[in-house]
Amino acid sequence: MNRIEGRVKVTGLATYAAEYPVEGLVHAFPVQSQIAKGRIRQVDAAQALAMPGVLAVLSSEDPPELAAAASGELALFQSREVAYRGQLVAAVVADTLDNARAAAAAVRVGYDPDDHDVSLRADHPGLYKPDTVNPGLPTDTEKGDVEAGLAAAATVVEVTYATPVLHNNPMEPHAAIACWDDEGRLLVYDTAQGTTWSRDILARVLGLPADRVRVVSRHVGGGFGSKGTPRPQAVLAALAARAVGRPVKAVLTRQQMFDVTGYRTPTIQRLRLGADAEGRLTALEHVAYEQSSTLEEFAEQTATPTRIMYATPALRTAHRLVRLDVATPSWMRAPGEAPGMYALESAMDELAYAAGMDPIELRVVNEPDTEPHSGLPYSSRDLVGCLREGARRFEWERRDPAPGVRRDGEWLVGTGVAASTYPARRRPSRARAVRREDGDYLVQVAAADIGTGARTALTTIAAGALGVDPDQVHVELGDSDLPAAPVAGGSMGTASWGSAVVRACEELKSDGREGVADTTEEIEGDAQFARHAFGAQFAEVRVSSVTGEVRVSRLLGVFAAGHIIDPQLARSQFIGGMTMGMGMALMEETLTDEEFGGFLRRDLAQYHVPACADVRDVEAVWLDERDVELNPMGSKGIGEIGIVGTAAAIGNAVFHATGHRLRELPITPAKILMSRF
Amino acid sequence: MKTFDYARADSAAEAVRDHAPGTMYLGGGTNLVDLMRLGVAEPDRLVDVSRLPLDRIEQAGDRVRIGATVRNSDLAADPGIRARYPMLARAVLTGASGQVRNVATVAGNLLQRTRCAYFQDVTRPCNKRRPGSGCPAIAGDHTNLAIMGASEACVATHPSDMAVALTALGAEVHVTGTGGDRVIPMPGLHRLPGDEPERDTVLEPGELIVAVELPPPPPGAMVYRKVRERASFAFALVSIAAALDVGADGTVAGCRIALGGLAHVPWRAERAEQALLGGPATGEAFLRAAEAELEQASPLPRNAYKVPLTRNLIVSTLEGLAS
Numbered sequence A: 001m002n003r004i005e006g007r008v009k010v011t012g013l014a015t016y017a018a019e020y021p022v023e024g025l026v027h028a029f030p031v032q033s034q035i036a037k038g039r040i041r042q043v044d045a046a047q048a049l050a051m052p053g054v055l056a057v058l059s060s061e062d063p064p065e066l067a068a069a070a071s072g073e074l075a076l077f078q079s080r081e082v083a084y085r086g087q088l089v090a091a092v093v094a095d096t097l098d099n100a101r102a103a104a105a106a107v108r109v110g111y112d113p114d115d116h117d118v119s120l121r122a123d124h125p126g127l128y129k130p131d132t133v134n135p136g137l138p139t140d141t142e143k144g145d146v147e148a149g150l151a152a153a154a155t156v157v158e159v160t161y162a163t164p165v166l167h168n169n170p171m172e173p174h175a176a177i178a179c180w181d182d183e184g185r186l187l188v189y190d191t192a193q194g195t196t197w198s199r200d201i202l203a204r205v206l207g208l209p210a211d212r213v214r215v216v217s218r219h220v221g222g223g224f225g226s227k228g229t230p231r232p233q234a235v236l237a238a239l240a241a242r243a244v245g246r247p248v249k250a251v252l253t254r255q256q257m258f259d260v261t262g263y264r265t266p267t268i269q270r271l272r273l274g275a276d277a278e279g280r281l282t283a284l285e286h287v288a289y290e291q292s293s294t295l296e297e298f299a300e301q302t303a304t305p306t307r308i309m310y311a312t313p314a315l316r317t318a319h320r321l322v323r324l325d326v327a328t329p330s331w332m333r334a335p336g337e338a339p340g341m342y343a344l345e346s347a348m349d350e351l352a353y354a355a356g357m358d359p360i361e362l363r364v365v366n367e368p369d370t371e372p373h374s375g376l377p378y379s380s381r382d383l384v385g386c387l388r389e390g391a392r393r394f395e396w397e398r399r400d401p402a403p404g405v406r407r408d409g410e411w412l413v414g415t416g417v418a419a420s421t422y423p424a425r426r427r428p429s430r431a432r433a434v435r436r437e438d439g440d441y442l443v444q445v446a447a448a449d450i451g452t453g454a455r456t457a458l459t460t461i462a463a464g465a466l467g468v469d470p471d472q473v474h475v476e477l478g479d480s481d482l483p484a485a486p487v488a489g490g491s492m493g494t495a496s497w498g499s500a501v502v503r504a505c506e507e508l509k510s511d512g513r514e515g516v517a518d519t520t521e522e523i524e525g526d527a528q529f530a531r532h533a534f535g536a537q538f539a540e541v542r543v544s545s546v547t548g549e550v551r552v553s554r555l556l557g558v559f560a561a562g563h564i565i566d567p568q569l570a571r572s573q574f575i576g577g578m579t580m581g582m583g584m585a586l587m588e589e590t591l592t593d594e595e596f597g598g599f600l601r602r603d604l605a606q607y608h609v610p611a612c613a614d615v616r617d618v619e620a621v622w623l624d625e626r627d628v629e630l631n632p633m634g635s636k637g638i639g640e641i642g643i644v645g646t647a648a649a650i651g652n653a654v655f656h657a658t659g660h661r662l663r664e665l666p667i668t669p670a671k672i673l674m675s676r677f
Numbered sequence B: 001m002k003t004f005d006y007a008r009a010d011s012a013a014e015a016v017r018d019h020a021p022g023t024m025y026l027g028g029g030t031n032l033v034d035l036m037r038l039g040v041a042e043p044d045r046l047v048d049v050s051r052l053p054l055d056r057i058e059q060a061g062d063r064v065r066i067g068a069t070v071r072n073s074d075l076a077a078d079p080g081i082r083a084r085y086p087m088l089a090r091a092v093l094t095g096a097s098g099q100v101r102n103v104a105t106v107a108g109n110l111l112q113r114t115r116c117a118y119f120q121d122v123t124r125p126c127n128k129r130r131p132g133s134g135c136p137a138i139a140g141d142h143t144n145l146a147i148m149g150a151s152e153a154c155v156a157t158h159p160s161d162m163a164v165a166l167t168a169l170g171a172e173v174h175v176t177g178t179g180g181d182r183v184i185p186m187p188g189l190h191r192l193p194g195d196e197p198e199r200d201t202v203l204e205p206g207e208l209i210v211a212v213e214l215p216p217p218p219p220g221a222m223v224y225r226k227v228r229e230r231a232s233f234a235f236a237l238v239s240i241a242a243a244l245d246v247g248a249d250g251t252v253a254g255c256r257i258a259l260g261g262l263a264h265v266p267w268r269a270e271r272a273e274q275a276l277l278g279g280p281a282t283g284e285a286f287l288r289a290a291e292a293e294l295e296q297a298s299p300l301p302r303n304a305y306k307v308p309l310t311r312n313l314i315v316s317t318l319e320g321l322a323s
């Protein structure tokens, strides 16, 4: 189905957070730390306060009141300690954005700097074992004897992979408008991937009951996780509005987005794999080293996909974290799975070569009966089907596995494959469905449409449940005053909201007028299953033997992700994820500035994502899967699996093309040239 | 962004007259306005020269005169340029994006500033932006910076693609200023950083570029090739503009090589050219020429890849032209 809001979007009529016409609006602009670690001696705002249009300067000189529960990145101006370069240390509120920005440059912040440490290393003395990794998973798992498995193996692969800092870079910048009313109620137009959660967190940070806060995010221009929880701009707008008694808008610049809205942690990943003569794994170990800030522990679940992928008698996964003088990492499309599967699926390719096996057959012989780490049965798993279908479409049987032998002029050509996976979960949600006076149906749920087409998918789901034409269904979302719903995250949005919408529609059908649903109990009663989507990614690359340039001439993703609710929307999600995976493989990288702290290359002229010319032939197909253990729609989330495995497939193809294994992303011409030519 | 005055000049003479300390000329603004928003450029006054009547491409005898305000997209699309100077059309087309090229001017393109990340960030030191503050790129991120002609004060590169082609073609830059008119040959407009990295070019304050003149194209085939990790909308890691004329006896009768992404200037590979002239047009000779040029390279740890890249690029481009 075409996107319901397509017309308002392309005609510029869709209202995004920064665009709400609010009377009497003034602007806040942040002042950012210029040291990576230390203490703020003083904030001298005298000059800024004397500048035209300036209404207030907020800083730790006179910390604005926040609840004791406020912590980490949202505890704005509460402490004089500086945790990283770029952290918000003050803000100016002024009548115009230009005046606020000019005055922000005039705020003088004095520091007592300390030595900083911003470099992740696998031998960092500060590495420790967090209690859990996101989202509350065990930090380490161990089953069987890895050393014995390796000792008994016919083939052993021991490799280390590294991935850089990556930034989500949604098109729409993080923005918020905060308005307090006379009774002390707060309305925030924010760029939120979930208004219910945003409201709850903002209320907690500000020390307000949740019913006094309302968050509205009707249209969100992408988030990829970076808008999953409130970011500093929402708190800043609320504090500034309270301080000046007027509504305040805070819009982050692209550079500030790099600094304070989260990023994917860099990783160093050590893998050890052993296989017997038939290629069956005898041991599999995956240890991930990653970073967080001194403000908050964010422990990415990088090695967790290894717990569910392949059968092995000995399986160990572990995560170690170090707290550096850096901003707090956050969620970015397929957090954990994207970097973790890059390493695992590259290592599997190395194992296939070491064992002299076809990489698809290696995966097939290691297909497990039950989830390796938990022993749970899969609700459905069709990795093998995806590999086989992809192999057929990619004419894999005609592939000569020998690396570095195919040439087209100066271009070396190679193909690669990698598996893909992502959890298929759902969270409790509420929804309401009513029959309107005009006979149409209104469906309400505090879901978020972050550009995915959630509004459209929920319309399809409701229409199906009601047995009516989608034209008769009107979905309202993006407002915390609507029935509470979880975030658009973890590929759980549609499964969670859709479950509640179906139940509400069922009730409406029997009631005739209204249906209200809360799926908390239903989900608590879900049977124990391992629920995941799977996929296979195939890549063909061309590597210039002259320049080291890598061009992806073909990408194919085959996914088994339950019932596909809307093929058109699903295709966009898959190929969008795969394209982002291409960026991860070949170009995306934020550099950490070792000398001064903070990040370098903080704009889109320097942080490269694929341009249209890079996206030549990207194709996504899916196998229809019937799985009754998921949710009423039988669907699995599809927002993230597209990025999982793409980088490995491309890296494996680069090896096939050149004979060189590059184990550090991104695979740039510089790395290719230095390794080879 | 600092508040500034804005004036539009109706003639080159008026623009020059209007120039005072703190004044900057405004072309398409695609680089200058970016730098103003970043606080890197803080002019008191802009004199908009983008609508001066200098927007024509004219044949003048066997030479071609390109007005300073000709838009990049118009230059690349001009049938005469495409037919006679294909490397120039190609170089311009590989730069930036369609939207940027539609507003960017020829003069502005030549005078665009380095893309060094430290230069663009006013919260960090940079000798080019704040003389004497230091050059953090040398110990930090210099992946895309210079391997030739750099100094201890600055390792920046000039980012223009067009300038590389103009350097190979031996273009002349026509300028006017309070001191009168003068002609600056390419290479020669841009300068190496030395201990004055704040000066990108030899232009005096207030000097206005009015045109770029092309001599007749060199005989033989010519090409522009740009290397970048994504297929479009990225500055060159290294680029090459080359023309090669192989005589009937198989020896090199004429040769032009200019390189982008290597230095503070579009780099004319004179040593390579000298090495080739009169010699055989073979892969071996091309390699020797490339190596002769690259003897001057002094790469840093993160941009050492540019040495093999440039070598390969010279050899492969010349081989392509020779065949």
Ligand SMILES: Cc1cc2nc3c(=O)[nH]c(=O)nc-3n(C[C@H](O)[C@H](O)[C@H](O)COP(=O)(O)OP(=O)(O)OC[C@H]3O[C@@H](n4cnc5c(N)ncnc54)[C@H](O)[C@@H]3O)c2cc1C
Binding pocket: A605, B024, B025, B026, B027, B028, B029, B030, B031, B032, B033, B034, B049, B068, B072, B094, B095, B096, B097, B100, B103, B104, B105, B106, B107, B108, B109, B110, B111, B112, B159, B160, B161, B162, B207, B208, B209, B210, B233, B234, B235, B236
């Ligand atoms: C995202 C992005 C990507 C880009 N990628 C590339 C690329 O790949 N390759 C490439 O070559 N370029 C690239 N560019 C740069 C682009 O080519 C330049 O910004 C553009 O050519 C500058 O022209 P302008 O007319 O807009 O100059 P302006 O920004 O107006 O001016 C630039 C400078 O020239 C001065 N000036 C302007 N006109 C005159 C004159 N007549 N006489 C004297 N001084 C003058 C100005 O004072 C200023 O200092 C990119 C730019 C952007 C924004």
Ligand code: SF4
Binding pocket: B114, B116, B117, B118, B119, B125, B126, B127, B128, B129, B134, B135, B136, B137, B138, B145, B153, B154, B155, B156, B197
């Ligand atoms: S290389 Fe030049 S432009 Fe870059 S930081 Fe050093 S001095 Fe500044």
